[in-house]
């Protein structure tokens with residue numbers, strides 16, 4: 001099993017837990033849109049927990065997931081419901097939902113400088129909303145077949161914040177299968193790949 005993350009601190013924690021619990025785990029550091037340290041078809045399963053809200057673009061991430069999976073491999077992925085980004089975070093912390101931002105939203109683009117500065121003092125991770133077109137459509141475009149999808153309301157205390165009105169996470173338990181390229185199964189020969197902590201209660 002390999003854990004891939006951009007944060008050396010997260011990976012050090014994963015190493016510590018693996019060592020403590022006797023788990024066979026390899027850690028690799030890098031950005032999720034560039035898995036070039038892994039060869040094509042390296043994995044049977046990619047588990048992508050909700051984290052692409054920290055990447056400016058998601059389509060390169062799905063293409064890389066597809067590339068590193070073997071044909072018939074599976075992707076389990078979770079991501080934010082993009083609609084949660086229309087709300088004002090400050091108002092939400094005070095218990096109100098106030099519509100503020102048009103989509104697509106990005107902390108670094110849409111927040112005024114002072115507000116961005118305050119956010120940077122709390123976390124170094126900047127968030128980006130991603131449309132369903134780039135999340136679900138992006139996976140299909142990369143070559144995946146969608147087999148399961150669910151909407152997750154289980155985020156923060158029940159009935160609080162945005163989860164009272166909408167599922168903040170989508171497809172946490174989704175499985176998306178990488179299909180065998182058609183040309184490979186038909187011709188029997190080899191074919192190239194067909195291309196391809198949130199602090200606020202949700």
Ligand SMILES: C[S@@+](CC[C@H](N)C(=O)[O-])C[C@H]1O[C@@H](n2cnc3c(N)ncnc32)[C@H](O)[C@@H]1O
Nearest residue numbers: 005006007010030031032049050051054055197
């Ligand atoms: C919600 S946490 C998930 C942590 C852990 N892997 C887990 O499954 O519980 C999101 C992780 O995404 C990582 N991350 C954020 N931006 C990233 C990027 N561009 N490339 C790779 N990892 C990134 C963060 O360092 C953080 O560890």
